Amino acid sequence: MSDQPAIKTENLGRIYKIRGAKKGEARQRVALADVNLEVPRGEFFGLLGPNGAGKTTLIKILTTLLAPSTGRAFVAGYDVARQPQEVRPRINMVSGGESSGYGLLTVRENLWMFGQFYGLDTKTTYARIDELLQIVGLADRARTKTSDLSTGLRQKMNIVRGFLTDPEVIFLDEPTLGLDVGASRDIRHFVRRWMDDRPGRTVLLTTHYMVEADELCDRVAIINNGRVLACDSPANLKRRLQREAIFKLEVSPLRNGVLAAFEQLPGVRKVVHSPQDGRSELDLILEADEALGGVVTALNTHGAHILNLQKREPTLEDVFVDLVGMSMTEAEKAGEQELMGG
Amino acid sequence: MFKTFSRSFFPAAWLGWQIESNWTDPFLFLAFSIAKPIASVLILVFMYNAVSQAGPDSPIYSYIYLGNAFYIYVTEVMAGASFSILDDRERYRSLKYIYIAPVSIPIYLFGRAVARFTTGTIAVVITLVAGVLFFGVPFNPLGVDWPMFFAALALGIVCLAFMGIIIGSWTLIIRTEPWFVGEATAAALYLFSGAVFPLSILPVWLQPVGFLLPMTYWLELIRRALLGPGAAAFPTLSAFSNAELFGILMLIAVGFGIVAFVAYRYFDRRAREEGMIDAQSNF
């Protein structure tokens, strides 16, 4: 089955029933709809999307923890719903933002035990544990009880657990969530290096940090509201915006409501407004440089002063804005409001 | 097959032992392994003295004492196995990582149950020693049929582990208060298993429950092995020979094994459909 793609989904969908929904409230939530993805072996694949987009749901289905509601999914050529026992020896998973593990065991014992579950012999297990702990900078804590580790160190142990079994396909669900900048960077480097050392291994990483997706992934799927909106290499995704001109503006604080007027201006594709203290940040996606003049005039008529103006290269965030019509932060707020019944 | 068994069973038993023997505080260790079983036995001894005129020489006394002592295993092994799956899920947040490993979850639970057996044994032995030393339970090591005792014990533990697997996989799909299910079941079955009174005291329509439970035959065999002829304090099962009781217990073990397998398949499917494998129940 090694000629099969690492991951393949066919019209995959998942609906959650909402328990205790009151009259008039939705009784179910569509977490994934019509997802068709194919990830070849050896690829570093990213899923980029805001909170609630369906990233974790997709990972849970692919790792055999959750049954799909519609469609099918295959990992290493095996159906995750019907042949979980074929899928499991070939995969592993690490999720961020939680502390798992047995607090009463030491780091080494915890990891050894998980090696045992995969049938690894003790010698190989210890050799790999020592090597991986060294790489993530946890070697001096090998004999510390897990309960005495900080959240970040515990997450590093969790990462080692995932890679310990040398899986064909590894699923990383926001592995750097809640880690400081340095630790996140260490982990990104580690994962990148692991991939480079082992051609044929596949990583599926979910994140809502666009830099992470951009820096690490061969291809990225942008996902919102359970749907895959685009799937391509970061460079190609950004190339979609090549003809557009992207500007970053800092202006004195703007009143609410003036933005709608901006989007009506000729040549303006999209304006994202992020209020900061004492000023407003605007990201403009324009059809061409010439449209900037109209925006500057409009700002003047609203009495706003330009503090800073910068032309910049498109990012994956811009691609998201272009596809969804709002920024990831706005999409998250919109999702929350929908949940509140607003 | 054997590989799946060994990589599920041994680490599970090892983990269970680490958790159960994690007595960093020797005072707590004493309290749990000695005070608890002794307290429950004292209640029984006083109740017996208050209610019965027969005194500790009556075979009924040792019947009750032994039934109560060995019932400790039911709570430890059966409730313990079902408790460990919730513990993994909610306290250690690691059930999902065990689940996606190439292990068999029922065998994993079996391993955890066996670890519970080890710690349960400490409590049972303490209760028995106290019974012989202080509470007048007749016991003659030379008169005990040891092969029969260990055979019955092993068979009974297997049955209890199967029951633990059934309850454990059921608790996976219970959303509110799944924590109490194991111990509640152990407490409820206490009534039906002839631990402290014979089944014939139960209303006729409730008796079949007792006759379907492995504990009924298991406790009878344990008593016969330990007490010899004196075990026949109550006539409920006296018509059966030892061999017949073993046969029945064996059949029940096979039956519960099949039920455990089917129940696990069913609850596992439901749990994956409902997204319960990494859920947190309402606290």
Ligand SMILES: Nc1ncnc2c1ncn2[C@@H]1O[C@H](COP(=O)(O)OP(=O)(O)OP(=O)(O)O)[C@@H](O)[C@H]1O
């Ligand atoms: N067990 C559940 N019951 C009901 N709804 C759920 C359940 N799990 C997830 N959802 C909903 O399904 C949608 C997708 O959730 P999911 O956890 O997959 O998102 P995500 O992309 O991983 O988000 P995040 O970035 O916050 O982790 C959300 O609207 C979420 O509220």
Ligand SMILES: [Mg+2]
């Ligand atoms: Mg998530």
